[in-house]
Amino acid sequence: MARLSLAGVSKEFGSVAAVSPLSLDITDGELVCLLGPSGSGKSTLLRMIGGFEMPTAGQVLIDGQDVAHVRPNRRPTAMVFQSHALWTHMNVFENVAFGLKLRKLPAAQVHEKVMTALELVGLNGYEKRSPRQLSGGQQQRVAIARCLVLEPKILLMDEPFASLDQHLRERLREEVRQIQRKLGITTLFVTHAQDEALALADRIVVMSMGAIEQVGTPDEIYANPSTPFVAGFIGTMNMLKGIAQAGHVSAAGFRVKADIADGEATLAVRPEDFVLTDGGLAVKVRRVVNLGPYLLAEAEGGDGSAITVHIDKNRVVREGDILAIAPQRYAVYREGAAPYRSA
Amino acid sequence: MTGWIKRLDWPGYVLAIFLIFFVLLPILTVFIWAFTEQWFYPSILPTKWGLKYWFKVLERGDVWAAFFTSIQLSAIVTGLSALICLPAAYAFARMDFPGKQLFMMSFLMGNAFPRFALIISIAVLFLSLNLVGTWAGVIIIQLLNTILLMIWLPTAAFQGVSRNMEEAAADVGATPLQVFWHVTLPQALPAIGAALLMTFVWTFYETEGAWLVGAPRVQTMPLMMMSMINNQLVVQYGAVLSVALWVPSLVALLLARRVMGSDSFAKGLGA
Structure with missing residues (x-):
C-alpha cells in the first residue's frame, strides 16, 4: 500500500515520443485504470513504473521516493503480464514461491505464504500442477498470486485479461476487485476495454497518443467527457x-x-x-x-x-x-x- | 479401374520406393552382413548366420582403443564447444553489437565452402604449427565443425525465451544473473540439450578432419571403420563396426527423446 506520483514523466524511443511529459497522483489503496487504444502509451507508462523502461525525463515517486532509475528487482512493485509469463519449468507452487525464495525466507514461512496466496486466488490444491495443465484464467490467477505473495506496495496489471474470453474476463475482474479491496493495495490496471475500466476503476486515466486526455471517476468520464477523443472512445456517442x-x-x-x-x-x-x-x-x-x-x-x-x-x-x-x-x-x-x- | 488408379497416392508411393532403395536397403544389407558367417552366390540370404565376426572385432584391442578415443574426443569437443559457443549464443540472442548479423552469417559461410578443401588448407597450417597427428589438432578441427550448430541452435533457443518471463523474474526480485540461471537457461535447456547431443554425435562420427589432421596417430572409431572396410577382404569386419557405430547415436537419441520429449527436441531444431 502506497502513494504513487508521476512528475513530468516522459519516454522517447529515438525520435518517437511514446509518452509525452505527464503527471499523475494515485492515492493509497486506489485502483486506477489506464485506458486507451493501442499505441496510446499506457503500457509504456506502466512499464516505466515497473522499471522495465527508464523514463527519458521525470520522476516516478513511490511514497515520495524517486525510483525512476531503480532496477525492477529493487522496486516495491509487482507486475501481472498479459501473457501471464509463468515459468513453465516450475510448478504452480514454485512459481509463487520463487520471489520468496530469492528473499531467503525460511521454507516453512515460504510454504505458509504461498498457500495463503493460492487460497486468496482460489487455487488451493493446484500447487503441484504445471502451468501448462491450467486454463488461461487459472494461469492468470497464479500470476496474480505470484505478485501478491510478495506484498508489493504497488500492483501493476498490464491488460491481464486480454487473452481470456468475455465471461471469464468479467468473473476475474470481479475477483481482482474484491482482492484489491480486501488487501487495500494501490493498483494500476492497463486496459483498452472501456467496459473493464468502467466496471473496475476508482478512477480512469484516458490516454491518447502518449498524453493524458482526461482523469476522472467512471461516472465523470462517461457523463462528462472533456475532449472529443474521450467522448468518442468511452461508450457509444453520436x-x-x-x-x-x-x-x-x-x-x-x-x-x-x-x-x-x-x-x-x-x-x-x-x-x-x-x-x-x-x-x-x-x-x-x-x-x-x-x-x-x-x-x-x-x-x-x-x-x-x-x-x-x-x-x-x-x-x-x-x-x-x-x-x-x-x-x-x-x-x-x-x-x-x-x-x-x-x- | 481408372478411378482406383487415380485414388492412389502416387507421390507417396514414389517416395516410399525411393526411401526403401536408397535408405532402408543399404542399412538392411549392412545389418545382414554383420550377422553373416557364410553367404555364397546365388543364395538370396546368407547360408550361415552367426556372431563369429562380432567376437573377432570386439576382441581386438585397437577397436576398443579407437572407441574410447572417439568417446573422449567427443566429450572434450562438446564441452569446449559449449564453453565457447553458449555465451556467444546468448550474446547473439540478447545483445546488440556492431557486425552481429555479419558474424552470424560468417558461421554459415564457413560451411558453404567444400569441407574437404577447407580441412586440407587448415591441415597445411597445422603442419607448420606441429598440430598434425596430435589430439589438440583433432580437437581444434572438430571444434570448428561444431560452431555453426552450437551457435545457431542455442541462439534461436535464447531468442525463443519470452522476454516477459525474464521480466517477471526480475519483477519478483531476481538479479540479471539469477534471471539467467533460474529462467532463461532452464527455458532454453531442451534446445541446448539437443545441440549438445547433436554436437557429440557429429563429433563422434566426424571423419574428414580426424583423418587429415589426426591420422595415423590419433585413431578414432570412424577411421578404424574406414581402414577395416578398405584394407580387409572380409566384408563382415566393416559391417560389424558399422552396426556397432550406430549404438552410441541410437542410445543418445533415445535418451534425448526420453529426457526432453519430442516437442522440445523439435523446438530446439527450430520447429
Missing part, C-alpha cells in the same frame, strides 16, 4: 459535425442551444440521451437491433449522417419507420474551447 453560430449549433438537421464561440463544432449525443418527441427531427430507421433491455436503432439524419438511438423495447420500431427525435442531453465540442454541456 459525434455530429456542425456549425456554431449565434449561441446555437446546427448539426445533422438538429439545432440546439450552445453557448460557444462561432465556428466548426461537434455535437455529441449518447444514444440513450435522445427522446422521441413530436417536434423532433424526423430520421429514417435503417436497422433495428434488439439488445435485450432496449432496442438500438440506426437511423439517417437530415444531412445523411448516421445516428444511433436507444428506444424502449416496448415500442414497435421497424426498418424504414420515421422517428421524430431530439437530444435531451448533449455536449458541444469546439477546438480550442471548453466543451459546452446542456443542462
